[in-house]
Amino acid sequence: MRFENMTFDKRMHNFRRMWLSKTMIKVIAKKYAELYNKPYQEIHDVMLKHSMAFQHKINRKKLRRSGRKMQFGTK
Known part of the structure; x- marks a missing residue:
């Protein structure tokens, strides 16, 4: 395993895979800000x-x- 220094943006990018709810993002962001x-x-x-x-x-x-397509309300 290799550990290296991370920039702020890279750290925030690293959280993306946790699949957090908006509420959990608020909690983590608050603590991270502190x-x-x-x-x-x-x-x-x-x-x-x-x-x-x-x-x-x-x-x-x-x-x-x-195999489904996204629909945007246009017909």
């Missing part, structure tokens, strides 16, 4: 961005594998 001495809102926004992007990626992959 420990990392950064503004809560900044951490929350970055963490939420990475988490939602990962969830959308996985959901798109699941839809593609099932």
Whole structure:
């Protein structure tokens, strides 16, 4: 196993795979803000961005594998 220093953005990117709910992101971001001495809102926004992007990626992959197409309300 190899451990290396991580940038702030890389750390936030690392949380994405935990598949956190919005409530859990709030809790983790609050504690992380205290420990990392950064503004809560900044951490929350970055963490939420990475988490939602990962969830959308996985959901798109699941839809593609099932053969269904996404519908956007247009007919």
